[in-house]
Amino acid sequence: MKWDFAFTAEILPKMLWATGNTLLAAGMGYAIAAVIGLLFALAQRTPLRILTYITREIVEFIRSTPLVLQIFFVYYVGPEYGLYLSPWVAGMIAIGLHYAAYLSEVYRGGIESVPKGQWEACTAINLTTMQTYRRIVLPQALPPAIAGMGNYLVAIFKDTPILSVIGVAELMQAANAVGGQNYRYLEPYTMVGVIFLVISLTSARAIRWFEATVRRKLGMQ
């Protein structure tokens, strides 16, 4: 089978449009994951042992089970309890929670890398817990966490095609649709691959640059 350039040109606008949706899904999922992940990480550091224990188990569970199954679970279980979620909402919840579990580990590593003396100093100058985190600990915990956070940004982007299983109109879904209508899968699937490769490689570069910049700004190099 030969590559059909006319067909490629014909479906290109559709694919690029869907790429926008993929980026949107990845961005939204990542934003949700970044916030919930921080909550997971902080919940594991409260003096309340039971909360630590429960959060730990939730994180372990999410990390040990397949994302695709979690997406199905969120999408199909809602209606059983009268909660009808659109594919987008269900997908964002599933992918957000999934990556929150991973990001919480990254945050935890970052927070633990802040020297003990910094905490003691905060206690000594009588900062509240909130102030300690916001002004002393998190600013120091984030730079070492950036590399890990960046990896997961790329990972979340590469996992968005899984959202096509519940019909989220992202790149993979568009390729499936185009392929099905025209009985040609070579061009759409290959284009998806190329688009992913280009975006992954560029974003990996960008993250390394961003990390170096932040480190320089904070005088950590």
Add this chain to the structure above:
Amino acid sequence: MTYASFLADYGSRFVDGALVTAVQFLCSLGLAVVVANLFGLMLLSSNPALRRAAVGYVEFFRGTSLLVQLFWLFYVLPLFGITLDNFLTGFLAVGLNLGAYGAELVRGAIQSVPRGQWEASYALSMSPAQRMRRIILPQAFVTMLPAWGNLVIELLKSTALVALIAVPDLMFEARQLNNTTYLSTWTFGTALAIYYVFSRFLITPCMRWTERIMARRIGRA
């Protein structure tokens, strides 16, 4: 219907699915280990052509999404006259993908073997093959095992995607059962629980055990 009678009726389907998942898992793990070692060593090769080929492989498989690779193998290869069976396509895609991540682990672990060990093996005038097999690889192996633990769980979870090309694994069975029974919480919940048991109570203890044995064998316990 109670959960007990649900399990009595459909339990065997879950068992069948879990067995297929287990076989998929073992096949793709075998492939991933071979691929990881091969390309990991190539990444360190002094021959620039080999090195570039390995970098290309790793970047390609890490940069495009696993689902895209899976669909590409499944739908596009037949257009070139290569028709692979679903099961084979499934573990090929998963093994090749996770192998690319493994290659980076192998490279990193080999590079982390102290310089002196290399020098000592030069001093003993070992051949490159002997040096690798007897001095470097055993030590690298112990270093990279914890990271492999994460990767192996990642691999188990990735096998859930092969359901999308109709390999009758655990995920596939759960989806089929959901379509016939509409009992989403139970079907997907049970499947999630089985994946959790696999990774938390089979894979993790196995990896820990291997880590202990290997550490003892090279005298680091």
